[in-house]
Amino acid sequence: MINKVGQIMLYVTNQDEAVKFWTEIVGFSVISREDDGQGMRWIxxxxxxKAETSIILHNKELIAKMSPELNLGTPSLMFFTENLDKLHKGLSNNNITVGEIVNMPSGKVFNFADSEGNYFAVMEKSE
Incomplete structure (x- = not known):
């Protein structure tokens, strides 16, 4: 029986730019880096x-060649935050594409785009 989401595969065109975006702009940490020495690397x-779920940044072009049957589209991810307004302002101040803050029954939410134009959502849950 499955008891948690372990890793989410995110296929990107430029792994180095993706790492820079997620760590320097969004505030994530690099947990590990792997390189098989033959061109296959992931971050x-x-x-x-201490997060239970992590994101693995893979080279989209390489994975497409190795496994053409895989869906390499961007997953629809919803992140949670405890200070949505501060995050929205911080991303905006870094010239990141962000959507308007919307009030939903479950909390406030907005979307943002990474350096490759992939969109993600973030929510501050209502109490």
């Missing part, structure tokens, strides 16, 4: 070193 990132 594990997460909101903190």
């Amino acid at each position: 594990e990132i997460a909101p903190s070193k």
